[in-house]
Amino acid sequence: MDSATTQRSLISLAATLCLILIHSTPANSYNNSPNAYEVLREYNFPMGLLPKGMKGYDLNSSTGEFSAYFNETCSFSVQGSYELKFSSTVTGYISKDTLSGLDGISVKFFLLTLNIVGIIRNGDNLVISAGVESAPFPIDNFEESPQCGCGFQCSLSE
Ligand SMILES: *[C@@H]1O[C@H](CO)[C@@H](O)[C@H](O)[C@H]1NC(C)=O
Ligand SMILES: *[C@@H]1O[C@H](CO)[C@@H](O)[C@H](O)[C@H]1NC(C)=O
DSSP, rough: OHHHHHHEEEEHHHHHHHHHHHHHHHHGGSSSSHHHHHHHHTTTOOOOGBBBTTEEEEOOTTTEEEEEEEEOOOEEETTTEEEEEEEEEEEEEEEEEEEEEEEEEEEETTTEEEEEEEEEEEEEEOOOOOOOOEEEEGGGGGGGGOBBBTTTTTHHHO
16 A cells, blocks of 8 residues: 555544544433534534444534543544544534544554544545645545444444
């Protein structure tokens, strides 16, 4: 795998994680406040990115500042090659089509670890930024909901 491909793959994974973390919310949040799926839709991001097992989120709707919470660090491998890791708290800013200032999501490929810092929706693509690199990924790639531990492979291993 050449380095550009590796970089893109890492970014893709990290992006998926970021989106998931940012928008995830516990099942009990549907009472009054919008749930995470609704929050995603409001900001024009795909709904299917929510991982199972999220604890909750806080969102300041005037500033877009958010915090997303896991019970503990959430990590899983993707395609048997990459490890995505979410800190127990992930923070950043969300506005329509834009996630920025992300902190708490990383993607690890062998010895290389990149932090996902931003995600922008551009038409049918999500442009993911990790470090100084950014690359577009089809939004269709973000329809699955990974799960801590087994990631995207849960149904296959059950
Ligand atoms: C988080 O931990 C609490 C206490 O252990 C547990 O009751 C709850 O189900 C956990 N939430 C998730 C989403 O795993
Ligand atoms: C949102 O952030 C602004 C600016 O920091 C603050 O003044 C406001 O109280 C916050 N709103 C909520 C609901 O936390």
